[in-house]
Amino acid sequence: MNFYELIVIGGGAAGLMAAYASAKTAGQTESNTARKIRVAILEKMPRPGRKLMLTGKGRCNLTNLKNWEDFQAHVHPNPRPLRPAFYELSPEKLLQLMTEEGLETVVERGDRAFPASHRAVDVVDTLQKMVRNQGAQFFCGKEVTGIQRLPADENLSPDKVAAPRFEICCSDGSRWQCSSLIIATGGLAYPMTGSSGDGLRWARELGLAVKPTFPSLTALVPNGYKSVPDNSKTGCIIERDTPLSELGQLFRGLSLKNVGLTLYIDNTHVREETGDLDFTDGGLEGPLGFRFSRQCVHAMRNGAHIRVEIDLKPGVSEEKLAREQKDLAELLPGDIVRAFRTTALNRNNASAAPKGLTEKERLAFLLKHWSFPIAGYVGYERSVVTAGGVSTDEISPKSMGVKSIPGLYLAGEMLDLDADTGGYNLQIAFCTGYLAGQSAVKEMKKEN
Ligand SMILES: Cc1cc2nc3c(=O)[nH]c(=O)nc-3n(C[C@H](O)[C@H](O)[C@H](O)COP(=O)(O)OP(=O)(O)OC[C@H]3O[C@@H](n4cnc5c(N)ncnc54)[C@H](O)[C@@H]3O)c2cc1C
Known part of the structure; x- marks a missing residue:
């Protein structure tokens, strides 16, 4: 059995940002505790960020610099639950973060931001480096097949910061436990990139409401x-x-x-x-x-x-x-x-x-x-994004935590949030992932 205080399922835009934010927040708060919050990311494909590689026709339109008022007009069906995440990692903050991490960006027509190299692979490499530098561990080729909630464990063993609340099974038979879980497995669009709706299935199994899904940004x-x-x-x-x-x-x-x-x-x-x-x-x-x-x-x-x-x-x-x-x-x-x-x-x-x-x-x-x-x-098969998904009523917009399940957080396209073309969808993935990662660690610290 593998144990990490925090596990992120899915190494796409939302999952990578969630792993980065959680490991960074854990690092920042580490001095308060003798024990370390360990973060792992489980990705079913051989490499993370497969969909990111295809974005913007290989150029990756990573965000859109519009202010909230103009940005939210491009988000469907209801942008309101996105607002706190948007401000936590606004498009400007995202670009600043990327620049600090060595990725130069350019803003083009329609406020759309791209890596200056116009190579999506540079965004993926930067994100991977950010995650690694913060000490989170990658496990690729790990296809999660099921998630179970564990009964409350009052006797915390000395090697753990927080008690396990979830058990995860992978297709290779490996089993994992964690105290906080961030699901960022995407929607159903472009399934060859790895996003085949698994998170939506688990959400239903966990009793969460999932709004009917349909392809959007499609021919x-x-x-x-x-x-x-x-x-x-x-x-x-x-x-x-x-x-x-x-x-x-x-x-x-x-x-x-x-x-x-x-x-x-x-x-x-x-x-x-x-x-x-x-x-x-x-x-x-x-x-x-x-x-x-x-x-x-x-x-x-x-x-x-x-x-x-x-x-x-x-x-x-x-x-x-x-x-x-x-x-x-x-x-x-x-x-x-x-x-x-x-x-x-x-x-x-x-x-x-x-x-x-x-x-x-x-x-x-x-x-x-x-x-x-x-x-x-x-x-x-070839649509850009999935409309519908886990109802935003299920999450607390200030943390991305599931209201009814302590320790569980959701981020990215699996939520009932989608947007027009122009960098809006990746901004949604990045900022919801960031907020989920940050909140999960802060919450864990509060509980202990
Ligand atoms: C061709 C194309 C071009 C696009 N261009 C742009 C663009 O330029 N700008 C923009 O803003 N948006 C664009 N989008 C949309 C954008 O890419 C997505 O909205 C965004 O990537 C969603 O991020 P995510 O992290 O939620 O999901 P994903 O990027 O889909 O990541 C989910 C990850 O979870 C993993 N996963 C799934 N199930 C499991 C499991 N059971 N176990 C372990 N891991 C699992 C997947 O392998 C995947 O890596 C584009 C989409 C496509 C298809």
């Missing part, structure tokens, strides 16, 4: 974009490796800059924004597509029909477009003209303009209302 697949059977249900998962149809091939690679996007749920206009859209091998993506994906996936899972409309000329009114009409080639880049002619201008297409318009008016209408009914979305 929306327009009707006819992929070679799926005609009778497939709309609003379903269409995996990324499903072959593109002829139409999909025509669109793949199109990048639309500064276009308008309007979302219709069951034909009701619900939202309209401007930004950049990409058609990829998955479907409709890019910053603007991702911003809409959470709401779209949630609606589709509830049986709603989704349609989006692209406004290729958001700065020009329909009337002006009809009046001053130029040749399509003057209005749009060549690759977009081809896709537009094949779909919007195809009279068999459902996106046809209202009847009774002149030819010029019809073209102007279609340029402003290029319609795409959505057939489905790419699932967890």
Whole structure:
């Protein structure tokens, strides 16, 4: 049996930061006690930070420098429980910490921060070094398979700072006990990186409420974009490796800059924004597509029909477009003209303009209302983040501790907190991990 006063399960962004903060806090308070708080981190993959390596297309957009008021607008479904953690390790404090640890950072468009090297591996290396330097121990290739609460032990053996409260089993048969436990096993997105929802299962087993999960920041697949059977249900998962149809091939690679996007749920206009859209091998993506994906996936899972409309000329009114009409080639880049002619201008297409318009008016209408009914979305396999998770009502936001289970703390994507693209999700993971690590040690000291 292995014993550590504190064990962190999961060596992702939240777990690494939790291990660092707890070991540092333990080190700082060590002089008050003859015995040392020992911290271990159990990670099931051969190396920690596998998902971090993929972030920001390998560049790692590690945080966003917006102040709380602006930051919280990008956090779903309810940012309030994040506030104390955000202030404990604010984006500025995170960057300062990284700089102190030798990682230079740069802030780019939209307040997004990256390592100056633009290499995600440098963030992972820095975090690992931070954890090691504080004396926490790494155990990689340790897949936790179960967690059990132990009955209260009044007789504290002299070699321990705090009595064991949890027992952990790993797939290799090893068993571990700890007094405080931080679970930071992530959500369900990109399971090949190690996050396969284990923490959500344990949370349910421990009696905690888990909000239904669904993929977010994921590609929306327009009707006819992929070679799926005609009778497939709309609003379903269409995996990324499903072959593109002829139409999909025509669109793949199109990048639309500064276009308008309007979302219709069951034909009701619900939202309209401007930004950049990409058609990829998955479907409709890019910053603007991702911003809409959470709401779209949630609606589709509830049986709603989704349609989006692209406004290729958001700065020009329909009337002006009809009046001053130029040749399509003057209005749009060549690759977009081809896709537009094949779909919007195809009279068999459902996106046809209202009847009774002149030819010029019809073209102007279609340029402003290029319609795409959505057939489905790419699932967890290749989605960026998991929406839903352990209800934030279960935790105390000031510590990240589970209200009903002393000694248990949760951090990162496994919580019912997710955000838009732009560094917000990693900031959530880092600051909740940091607060959990710090609180777990402070609490342990108070109890002894
Ligand atoms: C392709 C991609 C790009 C992204 N880019 C960005 C970006 O640029 N900026 C941004 O802010 N966010 C980005 N995100 C989102 C961000 O990476 C996540 O929200 C964040 O990493 C979540 O951190 P976490 O520590 O909670 O979970 P994870 O990073 O998923 O870490 C969980 C860890 O727990 C381990 N684990 C799971 N189960 C067990 C078990 N049973 N036993 C032991 N260990 C276990 C896993 O192996 C994993 O290492 C991106 C996500 C993806 C998929």
